[in-house]
Amino acid sequence: MSDEQRRRQRLDISRHAVRLFAEQGVAATSGEQIAQAAGVSERTFWRYFPQKESCVEPLLTKMVDAFCAVVRAWPREIDLIDHLREAYSPLLDAASDEDIEAVLSVVRLTHGERALRAAYLMLRERAEDALTEVLAERLGRPSDGFDVRVQAASMSAVLKVATDEVARAAAGGVTTETLDGHREQIATALRDLSQML
């Protein structure tokens, strides 16, 4: 089976799982139930997701990866803030509204569901690693250097807070203004942060 097919399958299961998680909570949603909703056997489900909470990964990584791509495409001569305004909105337009809603609902869920929060934080750390690579290359420094890692971690922290914020703000339905506000919030915070670079 191709990687692409596998990715689609995982994403499909992910959507079902997230819906169930939101409807009845993570603990009350069994692996069997998710498998049934997605139309696969329980055994296959556990093969696709070694832990129940990783069901949120495909949806979340879609967003995280997209953001990482934006950062990676950040031209050397442009301020990050401008690049963000340029490249971030089309990215959000490309994703389906349902997926955006789903992602934000997961972020909201992470505040009450310990297991989800843990999975979410792990994912963020993977994103942080990607960010570290990009920063290291841009600054021409080793990616395991202390300063580079601190910068990446700080940027990642900004993103985390901003994401929590936008998820909270979009609780009653997401609008273009909410997302633009989100982008601007990130941009300003990153500008403040970048004064230390």
Add this chain to the structure above:
Amino acid sequence: MSDEQRRRQRLDISRHAVRLFAEQGVAATSGEQIAQAAGVSERTFWRYFPQKESCVEPLLTKMVDAFCAVVRAWPREIDLIDHLREAYSPLLDAASDEDIEAVLSVVRLTHGERALRAAYLMLRERAEDALTEVLAERLGRPSDGFDVRVQAASMSAVLKVATDEVARAAAGGVTTETLDGHREQIATALRDLSQML
């Protein structure tokens, strides 16, 4: 039973668990085994620790709480960096060498053991909340404000990177120089960071 006794009991179990985790890995260490090593029934063990990985909490919180206390005692008129130099070392002296080693070994373990990393990150977020409160009070701003949370998150990120770093550096036994280096690393990073405040 008094809270103090309960705390001690948890800490005791924690030490056994961490030793076993380091010796044979988290997955290969069963709750039954930890309970046996700590001299309690399995049922009681699960009462003390709702999840196996939370065994590392008592040891880790000891350190995290201590750091939070230092930050909380940070006098308004003194730079954080100076306060750290003043207050951080006695704190490390107060803790037993074994506990410091244990904490660092846990931090090292978190790099290979997903479950532990998750628990560790959750704990760090609790510390971040504490930090947010302190910062909010010092700056006279609401603790749920965006800027305060960003600052706290960034400081927390610095601490995370520095802690990973010192744990790595102290792999072959911890020395006073290592810890002092750690403190200075935090201090410098925080100073750089504070230019944005």
Add this chain to the structure above:
DNA sequence: ACATTTATTGGCACCATCTGCCATTAAGCG
């Protein structure tokens, strides 16, 4: 088109994690 190999799936058994319930024991107290 057919046979063969190979990857994916599902079913089953199994261990580990974690919880609810109740009996037992220990601790605090008049």
Add this chain to the structure above:
DNA sequence: CGCTTAATGGCAGATGGTGCCAATAAATGT
């Protein structure tokens, strides 16, 4: 010393998660 209350331990059970093997589907060779 009796009484009350809290902590403990044992047991059953649901769920999470894995290894193993058979069945099936997909890719490949002829």
